[in-house]
Amino acid sequence: MRKKSGKSFNRFWETLSVHFLESTPALFLESVETLRGLPVGVQVIERDFILPSYISDFLQRDDEIDTLGIPYDLGSVMHYGSTAFSVDQKSKTVITRDSLYQQTIGQREKLSFYDVATINTAYCKDGLGGDNCEKNEEAKNAECGGVIELSDDWKTLESPNYPDPGYDADQKCSWLLKAPKGKRVEIEFIEDFSFLCTSTCVDFVELKISDDLRNTGFRFCCYDKPEISFVSQSDTAIVLFRSQLSTDIGFKIQVKSTDSEPRTTLAPTIITTTSTPITVDAPNVWADWGEWSMCSRTCGGCGIRSRVRSCRSKKCEGRRQEFATCNLKACPVDKHCAKLLSNNRLCNGKVCTKNDIAISSCDAPQCCPPFQNVDGMCQSDQENQHDELWLSI
Numbered sequence: 167m168r169k170k171s172g173k174s175f176n177r178f179w180e181t182l183s184v185h186f187l188e189s190t191p192a193l194f195l196e197s198v199e200t201l202r203g204l205p206v207g208v209q210v211i212e213r214d215f216i217l218p219s220y221i222s223d224f225l226q227r228d229d230e231i232d233t234l235g236i237p238y239d240l241g242s243v244m245h246y247g248s249t250a251f252s253v254d255q256k257s258k259t260v261i262t263r264d265s266l267y268q269q270t271i272g273q274r275e276k277l278s279f280y281d282v283a284t285i286n287t288a289y290c291k292d293g294l295g296g297d298n299c300e301k302n303e304e305a306k307n308a309e310c311g312g313v314i315e316l317s318d319d320w321k322t323l324e325s326p327n328y329p330d331p332g333y334d335a336d337q338k339c340s341w342l343l344k345a346p347k348g349k350r351v352e353i354e355f356i357e358d359f360s361f362l363c364t365s366t367c368v369d370f371v372e373l374k375i376s377d378d379l380r381n382t383g384f385r386f387c388c389y390d391k392p393e394i395s396f397v398s399q400s401d402t403a404i405v406l407f408r409s410q411l412s413t414d415i416g417f418k419i420q421v422k423s424t425d426s427e428p429r430t431t432l433a434p435t436i437i438t439t440t441s442t443p444i445t446v447d448a449p450n451v452w453a454d455w456g457e458w459s460m461c462s463r464t465c466g467g468c469g470i471r472s473r474v475r476s477c478r479s480k481k482c483e484g485r486r487q488e489f490a491t492c493n494l495k496a497c498p499v500d501k502h503c504a505k506l507l508s509n510n511r512l513c514n515g516k517v518c519t520k521n522d523i524a525i526s527s528c529d530a531p532q533c534c535p536p537f538q539n540v541d542g543m544c545q546s547d548q549e550n551q552h553d554e555l556w557l558s559i
Contacts, residue, residue, distance in 0.1 A: 496544055
């Protein structure tokens with residue numbers, strides 16, 4: 167969210183209730199923040215006048231508060247008022263150090279300047295940084311990323327230590343790509359491509375190429391390098407690299423400005439059928455099933471394919487489209503598995519996730535959960551579940 171002036175700031179935010187904002191991690195209760203020794207602003211919390219069931223809301227928080235470097239604000243929309251949770255709604259539970267602020271605390275008119283700054287600081291991430299989200303997000307555990315001004319000539323970007331020894335665990339990079347006004351950003355993957363393979367990407371490269379860079383972009387992992395080039399909807403795009411658990415080759419892309427039309431997704435598989443006039447009065451007369459589409463993945467059991475059929479009568483009951491899993495051959499062994507295991511960095515000093523089980527066996531051909539590798543083929547514990555997955559449309 168960009169910082170805006172009071173007049174132009176979105177009125178939606180100004181009318182949000184404090185109850186909604188209390189669930190926003192970036193805006194923790196201002197009065198609670200002060201209880202780290204009451205350094206500024208609030209002089210005292212009158213515990214005797216607080217409703218017993220709300221005492222916990224006034225307890226001191228030593229290690230749970232991150233001020234993000236923003237000063238204390240008695241005018242915050244998150245600040246408790248003078249009689250917050252008072253037993254009689256009259257006795258003061260919060261007393262300001264400067265008495266002139268006593269009737270300031272507890273305002274609910276709008277977000278204060280520092281409220282907006284707090285939200286900007288907390289949430290101007292996921293590829294963006296700076297006071298107004300005008301820069302790339304700072305790198306983590308790597309020297310990478312930046313703001314890249316593009317021209318009609320290709321420039322190359324790559325993940326840390328590409329291709330050998332490859333990226334390491336717990337790294338992050340962000341590139342903010344800017345084409346000249348009136349042009350767009352073209353991105354193409356080149357050379358080797360390999361990431362830890364999971365059904366939901368844990369280590370990945372992400373492309374934010376829509377006209378709203380706040381939205382999560384396309385995330386790519388595993389071993390299937392996208393074969394098409396992508397063209398952003400606007401003159402700005404973001405490339406994000408994130409590794410959480412493993413070590414692998416990573417990615418390399420080339421980028422440039424272009425006059426081409428936006429190309430932000432894979433071309434759909436078009437299935438054509440010859441329509442036959444409906445002449446059958448009997449119900450449930452289906453045409454033969456069409457050909458299966460191409461599988462969405464080359465290995466590991468993650469792939470999905472589909473086929474369709476048409477109804478030849480006025481009314482049909484049953485499936486018009488079928489989906490099935492495909493390419494159940496286990497994916498090849500991660501070439502960096504030996505290094506990963508020898509470094510014993512599955513958790514990187516943090517709480518392990520369920521993925522550590524899959525990573526610990528990365529020296530064998532891999533399958534996407536819930537499939538397991540059985541003699542090089544991906545099989546499920548539930549009989550026949552891996553054969554076909556049906557969806558009626």
